[in-house]
Amino acid sequence: MTPTEKQSKLKCMRCGHEYTTSDDLIKVERACPKCRSNSVRRVGEKK
Amino acid sequence: MKDVGRHPRIKLMTLSEVEDVSGYVGNFNVKVRRKARYVREADCTACGECATVCPVNKYNEYEVGLATRNAIYIPFPQSIPSSYVINMADCLSKDVITCNKCVEKCQKRCIDFDMRDEIVELKVGAVVVATGMDVYDPTRLDEYGYTRFQNVVTSLELERLINAGGPTGGHLVRPGDTKAPKRIGFIQCVGSRSHNRGNPYCSNICCMVTIKNSLLIKEHYPDTEITVFYIDIRAFGKGFEDLYERSKREGVRYVRGLPEHIEEDPSTGSLRLKVENTTAGCIEEHELDMVVLAVGLEARKDGDKIRHLLSLSQTSDGFLAESHPKLMPVDAPTRGVFLAGCVESPKDIKDSVTQASAAAARAGVILSSDKIKLDAAIAVVDKEKCTFCELCVQVCPYSAISASKQNKIAAHVTEAMCAGCGSCAAECAFGAISLRHFEDAQYMAQIEAALAENPQDTAIVFACNWCSYAAADLTGTSRLQYPPNIRIIRTMCSARVNEKFVMQAFKLGAPVVLVSGCHLADCHYMAANRSTVKRMDRLWSRLERLGIRPERLQLEWMSAAEGQKFARVMAELDERRSKVTPEEIEQTRKALEAADKKKVA
Numbered sequence A: 001m002t003p004t005e006k007q008s009k010l011k012c013m014r015c016g017h018e019y020t021t022s023d024d025l026i027k028v029e030r031a032c033p034k035c036r037s038n039s040v041r042r043v044g045e046k047k
Numbered sequence B: 001m002k003d004v005g006r007h008p009r010i011k012l013m014t015l016s017e018v019e020d021v022s023g024y025v026g027n028f029n030v031k032v033r034r035k036a037r038y039v040r041e042a043d044c045t046a047c048g049e050c051a052t053v054c055p056v057n058k059y060n061e062y063e064v065g066l067a068t069r070n071a072i073y074i075p076f077p078q079s080i081p082s083s084y085v086i087n088m089a090d091c092l093s094k095d096v097i098t099c100n101k102c103v104e105k106c107q108k109r110c111i112d113f114d115m116r117d118e119i120v121e122l123k124v125g126a127v128v129v130a131t132g133m134d135v136y137d138p139t140r141l142d143e144y145g146y147t148r149f150q151n152v153v154t155s156l157e158l159e160r161l162i163n164a165g166g167p168t169g170g171h172l173v174r175p176g177d178t179k180a181p182k183r184i185g186f187i188q189c190v191g192s193r194s195h196n197r198g199n200p201y202c203s204n205i206c207c208m209v210t211i212k213n214s215l216l217i218k219e220h221y222p223d224t225e226i227t228v229f230y231i232d233i234r235a236f237g238k239g240f241e242d243l244y245e246r247s248k249r250e251g252v253r254y255v256r257g258l259p260e261h262i263e264e265d266p267s268t269g270s271l272r273l274k275v276e277n278t279t280a281g282c283i284e285e286h287e288l289d290m291v292v293l294a295v296g297l298e299a300r301k302d303g304d305k306i307r308h309l310l311s312l313s314q315t316s317d318g319f320l321a322e323s324h325p326k327l328m329p330v331d332a333p334t335r336g337v338f339l340a341g342c343v344e345s346p347k348d349i350k351d352s353v354t355q356a357s358a359a360a361a362r363a364g365v366i367l368s369s370d371k372i373k374l375d376a377a378i379a380v381v382d383k384e385k386c387t388f389c390e391l392c393v394q395v396c397p398y399s400a401i402s403a404s405k406q407n408k409i410a411a412h413v414t415e416a417m418c419a420g421c422g423s424c425a426a427e428c429a430f431g432a433i434s435l436r437h438f439e440d441a442q443y444m445a446q447i448e449a450a451l452a453e454n455p456q457d458t459a460i461v462f463a464c465n466w467c468s469y470a471a472a473d474l475t476g477t478s479r480l481q482y483p484p485n486i487r488i489i490r491t492m493c494s495a496r497v498n499e500k501f502v503m504q505a506f507k508l509g510a511p512v513v514l515v516s517g518c519h520l521a522d523c524h525y526m527a528a529n530r531s532t533v534k535r536m537d538r539l540w541s542r543l544e545r546l547g548i549r550p551e552r553l554q555l556e557w558m559s560a561a562e563g564q565k566f567a568r569v570m571a572e573l574d575e576r577r578s579k580v581t582p583e584e585i586e587q588t589r590k591a592l593e594a595a596d597k598k599k600v601a
C-alpha cells in the first residue's frame, strides 16, 4: 500500500514489518502492529 | 457558595473567564474577562419583575431544556450573586434598543445596556483549576432513541425532574405526557466502558447516582417498579454497598445485561426493550414507561483553552494529568498550579471536595512562604555558548526558557518554571544548556565506564527515572531474570538522552543501545518524551547515512508496573546484541571517527 496524503510510512526496527498509518506520529504512541515494539521508525518523506 | 460569596478574603468573579496567564509559581499574572451582566448587581434585588415582561423564551441551560427562561433571568435559584443577568445573544435589544420592556419595568433602574466586558488583571501566587467536566451526550447512540423518544431521558434530566426546585416542583412525570411513570428502567454505563460507544473508562459516579435516584423514587412513589440494567455495579465507596443493598430491599430489580436497543409504542409513548439477563441466562422483554440513561462523564470540550494557558497536560482519557498519581495527586505538572474535582477525573462530590481541600492546602503552602524550595536539578545556560537558535525554547514543555534569534538574546531559564526534564540540554547542539547534576560530562563518563571492558558483550540502556528505571526496579524486586550484561544509565526523562550519548556508545563499541521512557501519554514532564520520538527518528536516519544498521538502536516505552515487559525487552536486546559481529562494531567505530574528523575539518 502506498501512503496517501495523510498517511505516513513506518518500519519496525525490531521485526522489520513495514506499514502505513494516519495517526499523528508524535502524539500517538507508535507500536508495531505485528510485534508491539515501540522501535518504530518513520521512513520516506515527512508528511 | 453563599459562604464563599460572603468571605472577606475571597473575591468571587462570576460570569468571568480567564483570558491569559503569564508568569510562574508565586508570580502569576492573570487576565480575566468580566463579562457584561447588563444588570447592576449591587442594585438588583432579584424581585423578578423584569422577567415577567420579557417576551423572549429560550432553552433553560440549568433545567437541561426541561423548562425555558427569558433573555433576562437568574441562572438558578441559589445563584451567587443573587442578581439577574441579560443574555445579550437572546435579547431583542442587542443591536438597537427595540424592546426595552425590562428597563421600563425595573423600579430600581438597574438595567444598563451600555455595560461592556471588562478586563481585570490579577497577581496571584497559585492557581487551582476546578473547571469540571461535561456529561456524555447519548444522542450519538441512536439505538436508545434519546431525543427521538420523549420518555428516554438522561440521568441529568432525571435529577431536575425529581428535584423540589426543578421544573415540576419535584413531581416525577415523564416528559412525553406529564403522566407519573409506573415502570422505570435505568440503563447503566451509557457512554462509559466501551471502546466504540463512548469512552473506554468507568465514569465512577453513575452506579451510585442510579442507586441514589432509585431510592429517592421509591421513597416518594413506593409502587414504582424500577429495573436497573447493568454490566456490574461498582459501589466501592464508604457506605455505598449499604445503599445498594437497601435499594434491593426496597424492591429495585437489578438485571445484569445491557439492552441492545429501545423501541417506542407511539400510541402510548411506552418503551420496549429486550435484554439478555446474563445471570439467569435468558432473554427478557421489558415494557417501561420511562427509561433513564445513566450517562458518563467526559472531559470538557472547551477545556483546551485553560490547558494551553497553564501549560497542562492531559491523560489519554482527556482529563487533566496530575504531576504524580501517588506522590503529587493534586499538583499539576506546572509548578504552582493545582487540580480539583472532575477536571482531573470523574468523581463524586465527596472526592471532589477532598481533592479541592488538598489543592487549597497545597496552594496555601506556596502562599504562606516568602521563598519556595526548588529541586536542584534544573537547566542552566552558558550564555557565552548560546547561538540564540531557540531550539531549547521549542522543546521546553514548561515554556520555562526564553531567547530571541531576532534580537540576539541568549537563552534564559526561569528557574521556578523548570522541572528538570533536560530536553533543552539534549537538544542544544552547542552545549550551551546543561541540567544540573545530570550533565553531559557525567553521562559521557558513565557510558565510558560501562563500555570500558568487553564492550562487545554489553548492551547500553538509557532508562527514565519515573517509569522505565522503576520498571527495572520492579523486575528486580519481582525476582524476574534479565541478562547481567545490560548496563542501565538513568536519566530523569528519556528526552534528556542527547544524540551524542548514543553515538558515543556506538563509538566505544556498544553493539546495541536502547532508549526507554514512560509511555507517551504518561510522561512525567508533560509531553517531553515527544522530543525523544523526534530525536529517535533523527538518530535512525543518521545511523543509516553513516552505514550503521539503525536496528541496533531500539526504543521502548514502559510504565513502572511493566517489570515483565522490562525483562522481556532486555532478553531480546541481549539476543540482538549477540548477533552484532566484532567486524560490524569495528566498522561502526571507523565510520563514526571518520564523521568526527570530517566535522573538525
Ligand SMILES: Cc1cc2nc3c(=O)[nH]c(=O)nc-3n(C[C@H](O)[C@H](O)[C@H](O)COP(=O)(O)OP(=O)(O)OC[C@H]3O[C@@H](n4cnc5c(N)ncnc54)[C@H](O)[C@@H]3O)c2cc1C
Pocket (backbone or CB within 6 Å): B016, B017, B018, B130, B131, B132, B133, B135, B155, B156, B157, B159, B205, B209, B212, B306, B340, B341, B342, B343, B347, B348, B349, B350, B352
Ligand atoms: C447526573 C449526575 C448526577 C450526579 N449526582 C451526584 C450525587 O448525587 N452525589 C455526588 O456526590 N455526585 C454526583 N454527581 C457528580 C458531581 O456532579 C461532581 O462530582 C461534581 O459536580 C464535580 O464538581 P467540580 O467542581 O469538579 O465540577 P463542576 O460541578 O462541573 O463545576 C465546574 C464549574 O466550573 C465552571 N467552568 C468551567 N470552565 C470554566 C472556565 N474556563 N472559567 C470559569 N469557570 C469555568 C463550570 O461552569 C462549572 O460551574 C453527579 C453527576 C451527574 C452528571
Ligand SMILES: [Zn+2]
Pocket (backbone or CB within 6 Å): A012, A013, A014, A015, A016, A017, A032, A033, A034, A035, A036, A037
Ligand atoms: Zn515489529
